[in-house]
Amino acid sequence: xxxxxxxxxxxxxxxxxxxxxxxxxxxxxxxxxxxxxxxxxxxxxxxxxxxxxxxxxxxxxxxxxxxxxxxxxxxxxxxxxxxxxxxxxxxxxxxxxxxxxxxxxxxxxxxxxxxxxxxxxxxxxxxxxxxxxxxxxxxxxxxxxxxxxxxxxxxxxxxxxxxxxxxxxxxxxxxxxxxxxxxxxxxxxxxxxxxxxxxxxxxxxxxxxxxxxxxxxxxxxxxxxxxxxxxxxxxxxxxxxxxxxxxxxxxxxxxxxxxxxxxxxxxxxxxxxxxxxxxxxxxxxxxxxxxxxxxxxxxxxxxxxxxxxxxxxxxxxxxxxxxxxxxxxxxxxxxxxxxxxxxxxxxxxxxxxxxxxxxxxxxxxxxxxxxxxxxxxxxxxxxxxxxxxxxxxxxxxxxxxxxxxxxxxxxxxxxxxxxxxxxxxxxxxxxxxxxxxxxxxxxxxxxxxxxxxxxxxxxxxxxxxxxxxxxxxxxxxxxxxxxxxxxxxxxxxxxxxxxxxxxxxxxxxxxxxxxxxxxxxxxxxxxxxxxxxxxxxxxxxxxxxxxxxxxxxxxxxxxxxxxxxxxxxxxx
Numbered sequence: 001x002x003x004x005x006x007x008x009x010x011x012x013x014x015x016x017x018x019x020x021x022x023x024x025x026x027x028x029x030x031x032x033x034x035x036x037x038x039x040x041x042x043x044x045x046x047x048x049x050x051x052x053x054x055x056x057x058x059x060x061x062x063x064x065x066x067x068x069x070x071x072x073x074x075x076x077x078x079x080x081x082x083x084x085x086x087x088x089x090x091x092x093x094x095x096x097x098x099x100x101x102x103x104x105x106x107x108x109x110x111x112x113x114x115x116x117x118x119x120x121x122x123x124x125x126x127x128x129x130x131x132x133x134x135x136x137x138x139x140x141x142x143x144x145x146x147x148x149x150x151x152x153x154x155x156x157x158x159x160x161x162x163x164x165x166x167x168x169x170x171x172x173x174x175x176x177x178x179x180x181x182x183x184x185x186x187x188x189x190x191x192x193x194x195x196x197x198x199x200x201x202x203x204x205x206x207x208x209x210x211x212x213x214x215x216x217x218x219x220x221x222x223x224x225x226x227x228x229x230x231x232x233x234x235x236x237x238x239x240x241x242x243x244x245x246x247x248x249x250x251x252x253x254x255x256x257x258x259x260x261x262x263x264x265x266x267x268x269x270x271x272x273x274x275x276x277x278x279x280x281x282x283x284x285x286x287x288x289x290x291x292x293x294x295x296x297x298x299x300x301x302x303x304x305x306x307x308x309x310x311x312x313x314x315x316x317x318x319x320x321x322x323x324x325x326x327x328x329x330x331x332x333x334x335x336x337x338x339x340x341x342x343x344x345x346x347x348x349x350x351x352x353x354x355x356x357x358x359x360x361x362x363x364x365x366x367x368x369x370x371x372x373x374x375x376x377x378x379x380x381x382x383x384x385x386x387x388x389x390x391x392x393x394x395x396x397x398x399x400x401x402x403x404x405x406x407x408x409x410x411x412x413x414x415x416x417x418x419x420x421x422x423x424x425x426x427x428x429x430x431x432x433x434x435x436x437x438x439x440x441x442x443x444x445x446x447x448x449x450x451x452x453x454x455x456x457x458x459x460x461x462x463x464x465x466x467x468x469x470x471x472x473x474x475x476x477x478x479x480x481x482x483x484x485x486x487x488x489x490x491x492x493x494x495x496x497x498x499x500x501x502x503x504x505x506x507x508x509x510x511x512x513x514x515x516x517x518x519x520x521x522x523x524x525x526x527x528x529x530x531x532x533x534x535x536x537x538x539x540x541x542x543x544x545x546x547x548x549x550x551x552x553x554x555x556x557x558x559x560x561x562x563x564x565x566x567x568x569x570x571x572x
């Protein structure tokens with residue numbers, strides 16, 4: 001009976017792999033690769049028999065303190081449709097014996113079938129070594145039941161005044177990616193160029209930036225959590241956990257969520273009304289991947305969302321209705337992304353309405369720009385107002401920032417996964433075509449004195465315009481590049497997302513072929529010499545927060561996004 005159950009679970013995981021287009025060989029490589037980065041290979045022999053399934057391995061790592069046993073809290077995410085009752089999750093030791101445990105539902109698939117999206121498993125773990133191996137099993141009722149405890153009960157004093165868990169539990173990248181907790185992802189393989197790029201960047205980005213508030217822009221905790229889920233690396237999870245705790249310590253809990261009070265804002269830089277530092281995605285990921293529910297509550301999340309809704313000091317967001325209006329692609333994209341995350345976290349229908357509003361504003365902006373210059377596929381706006389200058393229609397440069405528009409595409413991608421809104425593929429496809437035609441600097445312009453690239457990019461390396469346009473002259477764009485855009489190839493890595501997402505939705509074969517060539521050319525951006533450049537901490541975030549999914553997107557047939565997001569849902 002146990003062997004049959006294990007076989008069914010193995011078959012289920014292979015089905016999940018197929019549904020998210022993860023080749024079985026890559027699954028195996030992802031599991032094997034975990035031991036190289038701190039996850040134990042102990043117990044693998046046991047995982048071939050009975051109920052021990054290799055891809056359902058938990059490795060507990062001592063994270064601080066001493067003594068045994070320890071109170072272990074582990075987050076386990078699940079794909080849609082796989083788990084409907086937390087009583088059917090058991091924790092097993094390396095010999096297959098059930099361990100007394102408490103298992104609590106933490107997240108729900110609000111926009112799928114209402115099944116459980118993540119649980120927190122708690123158990124007392126003897127730690128006779130720096131790491132110990134356990135497994136989770138699905139299907140049979142738990143017999144060894146214990147009472148759970150508040151998450152903070154298992155914490156001890158750590159660095160920078162933080163309370164940290166004595167142990168952290170890592171799961172396999174195969175399971176983490178198949179869970180869809182961050183959307184479809186592909187486990188990193190040992191030779192993947194992008195994974196090596198992230199690893200090299202992490203060498204300078206790993207230190208917790210306690211004195212540089214700008215290092216948190218573009219969401220450092222989520223970036224690290226996503227690096228962990230593709231690799232299973234303990235050091236990524238440790239950095240993500242520490243960064244998340246530090247970040248949440250600075251969320252303002254009191255005050256109205258509007259300027260000048262800005263409850264729900266981030267206070268580290270003394271600017272709680274600056275909404276571009278307000279992120280709900282790391283809350284979602286922390287709950288799912290560590291079981292930590294101690295740093296937020298419904299009131300705090302509500303204030304964070306409402307602060308975005310009110311716009312902080314930037315003013316209430318809305319439809320772009322005048323060419324003189326202030327607009328930044330970063331603000332529009334992050335506002336959408338974080339509202340989506342809040343809905344995923346809570347299931348509140350009001351947030352779903354806010355998502356629809358934000359998607360609608362972007363749709364109208366792209367198709368009916370109030371400047372009267374037509375639809376070129378971009379979210380065209382004023383360079384002068386974008387940079388905080390006085391608008392002068394006679395001298396303005398109408399265009400958009402390619403790298404900041406990656407934030408819009410990231411927000412649209414996550415909104416599509418949640419809503420399936422048919423306007424979103426249209427927008428992403430249109431922007432992919434715009435970017436291909438107008439976003440990249442013609443190599444013939446890269447002359448002496450105007451080769452704006454990092455030397456590590458090489459003579460054939462790509463560079464996108466710092467400010468691009470289908471309407472402005474090359475001279476106007478070159479003048480901006482000379483003034484503001486040197487080394488804008490630092491943003492090449494994240495630009496893989498709008499290109500790959502457009503490829504996923506594009507229905508025209510010629511356009512798909514052009515996007516595929518662009519993706520192949522962007523592969524040179526994973527240069528390790530470029531990855532070593534740590535001139536600003538937030539580069540790690542802007543490069544990688546949304547870029548991991550590119551490795552999944554490029555393995556999909558062109559135009560396959562037309563099937564809609566529901567084809568990613570596992571069936572029971």
